[in-house]
Amino acid sequence: MAGAGEVARDLVLVTGDRVTLNPTGAVGIEPGEGRDGINFATYRDPDGHVHVVPSDAEDLLARGELDRNLFDVTTLAEYGYDSRGGGTPLIVTYARIGDSPAARGRFAKGGARLTRELPSVRGAAVESSPGTAAKLWNEITTEVATGAGRRKLRAEIGRVWLDRRLDLHLESSVPQVGAPTAWAAGYDGTGAKIAVLDSGIDATHPDLAGKVVAARNFTSEADARDLLGHGTHVASIAAGTGAASDGTRRGVAPGAALLNGKVCTAAASNNCPESAIIAGMQWAAQQGADVVNLSLGGLDTVGVDPMEQAVNTLTAQYGTLFVVSAGNRGPGEMTVETPSTADAALSVGAVGDDDFLPYFTARGPRIGDTAIKPDLTAPGVSITAAASSTAPSTPPGEFYVANEGTSMAAPHVAGAAAILAQRNPEWTGTQLKSALLGSAQPHDPTPVIEQGAGRLDIARGYDQRLLADPPSLSLGRQQHPHHDDPVLDRTVTYTNTGTSAITLNLELTTRDPNGSAAPAGMFSLGASSVTVPAGGSAAVRFTADTALNGPEGHYGGTITATAADGVRVVTPYAVDRAVAGGEVTFRHLNSVGEPTSERSTILFSLDGGEDYFLGTESEPITRYIRAGTYLLQSWITDSADFESRQTMLVDPSVRIDGDQTITLDARRGRPVDVDITDDPNEGTVSVELGYWWRDNAGNMRSYSNLLDGGRPLAFGQVDPEQRTPGLTSFLNITLAVPGPGGDFVNSPRSYHLVRRFEQYVPTGFTQTHSTASLARVDARLGESTPNTRGNKTSYPSFGEQRWAGQFAIQFDLPFTHTEYYSAAAGLRWFSTFGDHHPATRTSTISLQGAPRAYRAGTIVTEGWNEPVLGPSYSALLLPSDGVHRTGDTIHLDPTLIGDGSGHSGWSNATPRYTLRRNGTVIADSTDGPWPDVTVPATRSTFLLEGRVEPMAPAELSTLVTAVWTFRSGTASESTPVRLPLWTVSFRPALDDSNVARAGTAFRLPATLAAQPGSTPGSVRKVTVQYSTDDGRSWRNATVTGSGNTRTVAVRHPNTSGFVSLRATVTDSANNSVKQTVIRAYRIAP
Template identity: 35%
Template sequence: MRALINGLLAAALAAGTLALTPAAHAGPANAIPRASSAGSVPGPAAPPPATGGPAVPKVRGQVTLITGDLVTVSESGHRAEPGPGRTVDFHTQVSGGHLYVIPSDALRLVASGVLDRRLFAVTQLLTWRYGDADRSDIPLIAQGAAAAPRSARAVRPMGGLGLTALRVPKQEAGRAWQELAAPRALAAGRGKLWLDGRREFTLDRSTAQIGATTAWKQGVTGAGVTVAVLDTGYDPSHPDLKDVVSHAKNFSEEPDVSDTFGHGTHVASIVAGAGEKHRGVAPGAKLAVGKVGGQQGASDSAIIAGMDWAVSEAGAKVVNLSLGAPDSPGLDPVEQAVNTLSQRTGALFVVAAGNSGESSPASSPGSADAALTVGAVDREDRVTAFSSGAPREGDHAIKPDLTAPGQEISAALPGGGHGEMSGTSMSSPHVAGAAALLAQLHPDWTGARLKAALTGTAAPTAGVSPYRQGTGRVDLVRALGQRIVAETDGAWAAFPWDGPGGRTATKAITYVNTGESPVTLDLSAEGEVIALAARRVEVPAGGRAQVTVTIDATGKAPGDYPGIITARAGETVVRTVAGAYVEPESYDVTITALDSQGAPAEPWAQVYHPESGAFRDLVFQGGEAKVRLTEGDWRLHAEVREDQARITIASTAFTVKDATSRVTVDARRGRQVRSELDDPTAERGPAYQWSLAEGGWGASMVSMRGGIGRLHVIPARRPGLRYAAHTSWFKKGATPSPYRYDLVDRRDGEIPEDPVIMGRRRDLTTVTAVYRASGVAATGLEGSGPVIPGWLMNTTTPNRDRMELPATITHHRTPGFDWTGALVVGAMALDDPVRRARSGREEWNVAVSGPAFASGGEGRTGDASRTGDRIAYTAGPFFSDGVRGRLGLDDAATGTIVLSRDGREIARADLAGCGRRPRNCRIGAEVPAGEGDYTLSTVFRRQVAHSALSTSVESVWTFRSGTTPEERPLPLMAVRYAPGGLDSHNRARAGSLVRVPLWVERNPGAPRSAVRSLTLEASGDDGATWRRVPAVRTGDGWTALVRSPAAPGFVSLRATVKDASGAGVTQTILRAYAVR
């Protein structure tokens, strides 16, 4: 809603907003090597979305970006608003299930890799509760002084890793961005800035399954070894963990190391639990528990700080990380920390592979080279369906490294009991415990040696690819008993299609004999591309022997070639993963851009693969961009912007055939977009928008100034291409204009040669819109715009003029499209649902203005919900008018929220500026476990120049609630009214009988429960006295007849509702409508 308030009122000053929304699948580079950003976009792999439009995000809310700009996500789409003093475009894309909104002045920094793309993943930020309703700062991790703005607050350095966790207050974001975007800061490549993101915790017979019981019988229990568990804390009073934890420290935002989630206690007891029945893998080891998060996950900076503490202060030899996030090309801060600390300290980091199944790569930081990454098997050593295992992002290397039990694992839970959990979170501590046992036997071994010993001795599951299981299920009997360890920097190669060195690589495996007798190993290789220099090698006692491995993919088709090298000597078996990835046929393509004068240009541009849906951002320097693309058909979509005076849109089809492939975008070929209307009294307005889409890719822009004449398009014709443009017309010399024309030109299969947006009055629909006043004269600004599903055109453009209310505007619109609208009056904003363009009448700012709930259940239920024993509530649209589906709030209103249980107050919050500062209008409170009777009351009051009505709006909800296993919406209700017969000031005639239809709305996602009773009361003296008014059931609501006072004044309304579940609300609106 804030985007409506600020965006429309600032429309005359705003340069425009750009919403470029590729709905395609993200196409990251197949980086070779993994740490490089160079590489190819995947070729055909999966069909693009059928509609060509992005999925509506399942969250809603407002997010202040690091640039100071604001993005609002709602059920119907999103709006982006430039921060104060900024004139930028907004590029958006849907990738990995999340919506990214990137301001144009951040694009180059994101593309170059110095600015974390996740800083603009608005739906991810909302999911992580980084939105404006949940926190007032932006959490960051900076590398280098240039990435740390002066307005940021340092919260923790991270162990000599060159990283610092920062927090930038959102009100300072614009100023911070000016520092970051300065020529000598990030733009000069001096440092890097990440979002301090979150990682999820990747949720009796298992110890015997891996051979731990055999180790115990031999006296190997992990004694003398410290294992760090970085998780959700632990239960210090649990019998299984008594006297087990030697170090504990809290790195989370919660108050102490106590485990309120259960995950950390469970994981810790799998490693080293001391219970008789539920004994951990290494019951003699000591635990260092670092609490790095809770139910909402763990921040990257907390994880890194915990890792450093574990190895530098707590003395941990092994560190367990049962957490992760989707992997991406390159190295993120946590992956860097795993690699750096492993090398620096000799510790072993054991990491869960993730629970996304066989089609997903191992999660981060399990994707780090140094990590010992663990997948999950069931009790029969079958790889579980949830265990992640697919080629690693970038080089397609094999992860996980091995597997361990992870299905229905029984272990300790907070409160002294035990319970079963499943996930690679449970597999990882099995291996961490196994590493502790091995470290007891070999205290001088490094983490790399421990990793090699565990992976080399794992027991494979027959017929299962190494991508799913690595070398197999951890086998402690072999790991503790064998004396041969295979060490290698990696017997894996990634070959570019046309690399200068061909497709042959030489690797080495060193076999280390820790025993007292020489061992002769027979070697064999499974895999199409693996060749061994020797089939037999002798490893001397206490010595080592090296074997050369040739990875030869010459003549092989593009794809993955995983394999295993096995060394045998009697009962001794050592396995090492090996193989290659061959890139699809790909070439470096040069793309040139010229402006309308033929000079080099630096446009925003993307290449898009129409079959797979893969796309890539391009970065131009000196009018050229280079990108590596797979052979075949591609599309180039570009926007050449020239000092706000001219924008040229291009969409070009091209074919990549060989290394000579080149593409040129030439703005000189652009045709000016015009608009024509057969009404000589009208003139074009300053706002316009365009949309372009093809397959799963789409882009749109809305501009608030300059008019449609700024826009130029380069004609194109091909199947599947879709183009649309929209502009408005108003009456010449009339302020405000009594009418508005909204004209749309939509084309299938082409960007037109003659781009004219044509309007003929006889062909247009006509809607008479009445904008009421609320008892006093006021100034308002309306906005409207077309909604084209899959075309990404769903943004309102403001009227040229403000209007004095009450007012009437006649809207003439191109038929065949849906439309959305908005109205701002003072600090109050109303947002209309999508409506079909048909002739008729609509009314705005209709009494009664009061509480409402959004239709549908796709928004984040956290707006009013209970999760476990925490209740969260954000005051919503308390000033919605009397039209179904329409939502509104008033930023000038103030008030209070109070939450009580069994008559005792638990939490209270003051309300002010809920549109601009939703965090100010939210409570979040820990409540007692178990069932209880709750009262949640919210009251807004306003004394404003733009309205004499709804001066006090109060809802008092009562409901019963108990501990929940997951987030559940609260059973809140709102009563809405639409009194008939009121005039344009929302006034009834004195003494008249007013027919008042009313209906009940519910919190989205809350259980449906029939209304058992509804009582309505009215007052003519601002609530001093009340009289009951009968309400009769009609359709899906009720109807009441309310007698107006005999003298001018106001009518107040109070409704009391009870449903079948026992939940209820008493809603009181003072001065609901006026009387004249």
């Protein structure tokens, strides 16, 4: 799915550019103020996420100075960082110590608000509004003199990150890790402090009563209570007393004290702001926590992100141990999540009671450098622990609940660390981590990169007197070819904290990528035994020679040091003997054959592997590229002048299998020229060249470049005769007649032209059209809020492929605009509309229509944003849209805002909904639509209530409510079954400002419709009431007609004001709706 939910989402990028993300993945783009001439690249990654990258951000991304998540519009929508949410929160790090005052000055001049200082990452959390994003962009970046549209960060700014919203990672387990042995020896964590940074703790639970010694709330919720239940569950695994179970369900360290740092809200997902987590880390370390448990995380990226930096900094500064769950994104490799991927963190994966990894637990190695992560494992399957009494999901009187995930594994290790801290109060977090890894129990045949040192073993670890430094050996990646790989030479130092010398026998085990023994001599130790003096240290040499022949991939094993009295230390190691690749040199020539650094080149893996984004480093560029087949595309600009030619070159299939040179010559491109023969005044708004393909891993990928039409453009395929099965490309061109101001605002006519190409990318394109060869649409664009500007966008749809982009044409509302469209077999057009205030860039409504086919030579009239704005399901795009049932799961996506023409959408406010079954509430949320609710299989009566109150400056439909009643029982597990929810759409005849005359009898056409694809009964009863005092009193309206088409008669008073409408429909199957729209339309004399 391209976006969060199934309606268009209006987003503002960090650059100030407005993006409308549609459910299909199509995007509408309105460049920010002063950003004319900026081009936009749009691509879909293997996870289905849509990215929109302005051309002036590409260099910053290539240098790693901007977080790529800032342009992942799917993620922005999922986090709620849209125009309703008020802007995009950032984490900005400073370039140097002492840059904070200068950076804060930049934030202030850019209209941004500093929400919290984050000294552990040498930065701050910053938030800008949609109206000031472009201003902030110009404050934190500056132009590069040598390149048009290229920018760099200001001297005082280090990096700019998205303030992500991370997810929480959801009796035999405590004995499994050996905790009772430590208890019997007198060690239960007494005197140690465990900070739980989570959704809060229910301090009233019997297992946790009196244990919370400090609490701090870092969220937007009112206090540190646990309204979700996750934090309470985690806290009791680490340190619960088991009081509610007569001690049966004790945590690992029942004597430890707890610090409650609430960093996550009760939302279902994306509920842990990154800046809140970092602030919680700082607080916990300052409070003297020995151990900090973080049962949360998010996707890791190459390099050190702000959370990883905070873990590393605070560990070094305070000696705190951060125990972090590895994540639940398994079973693929490199799925381990941040911040568990920090060097200093103790990353914890999950195992079942048989020590095997469950499918969900994240695996290593760490992305980028292939370091060993997770560090060890602990029980995380079917863990029963405390339930929060303040979480709505907890049944009354229940004290315990079972959950699973790496969230449950981490607190087992946090509790173990507290026991070690009690036993060794002088130890730092680094020493605690070493002891826990060294005492772990490896599980054969699980690879080291999946389990680290092995499963937690407190029975051995609580009395561990021997520490290894480093506790694990990550040897990195040895690049292909391997005949000249350097020998990797490392040292493991054993430290004896006991009072007598220890002689250790050393044993080396290793496995190749296939699980077999590594070639003899590839890994070796410098000695077979070593004696470590009391209170002293001894070193052992370890070498890896990957030049020896063997399979390519990840090798891993353990160094096991064992003493006669049973003392044992395990040190895992791993190295990546990389698959084939080569040093590839890319040379770029402009359209006159000169070398140029004014270019941007991307290699998309056709094998499901890594993509490579090459910025504008010095020409030529040389990079190591892994062997495989790639789709290569490059933008080459003739010079730094905005008026110079741009050329896009594509090679749909490039094979990399060793060192080579690739030359990209812009002279291969040919111009694009499209004209309307009978409208000589038209100009080019935008040209988009895009393509989609399915890679060899089965992922559907897409890429397009949306270009400002005001500069010379050329396209070309490196080999024009090459044909590539599975590749489809397209040209999407928008022409328009300029408006009164000379630009395309208030354009009277626009032309939307598209051409599709199978198995190749065009080399140049020339075409002429007449208006008679196109379909004509006369679009009325209504004004629901005074002084707003509307954006109308239209996207071509080729079957299921609807991923095109579009620059939005803007209109001062109300406005009537004539549009012409390409018409062809299989081609449909998908249109959207949105409005916003030009000064604040805040929107009040976004609407979308269903894809529509047009015939050449026809004239169609369409109305957009015309009252009455209320519930509508007529523009559902996907089978998963709307309210439907699959098996015993009801998916809630109630659409409370649509216009009188049936276009569905959303307002600038968050809707609230409540679902009841047989009178009992089973779901209630203020976080918007789109949850899945599990219900009993038996056929039952459901009541779904929806409510939304659009915020000022909206003047129409200021309150919309609907109460649907329907019957439903178990349904197909494979095909969503839409439920019979009725709506009533009113389409009154109003003037251009949506006003009807006061003091008259007035008739409103009304259309009754159930969700498309549902099976309602026949309409049995319809009633309509109207109000002229915002719903304080109601009058019955006269309803005439039959079936699904009715006419409603009302009487307007002879004064200015608003008319509100309330309607009910009941069908023969007892499905019904009662919907209310306050201020449905205006009246005036």
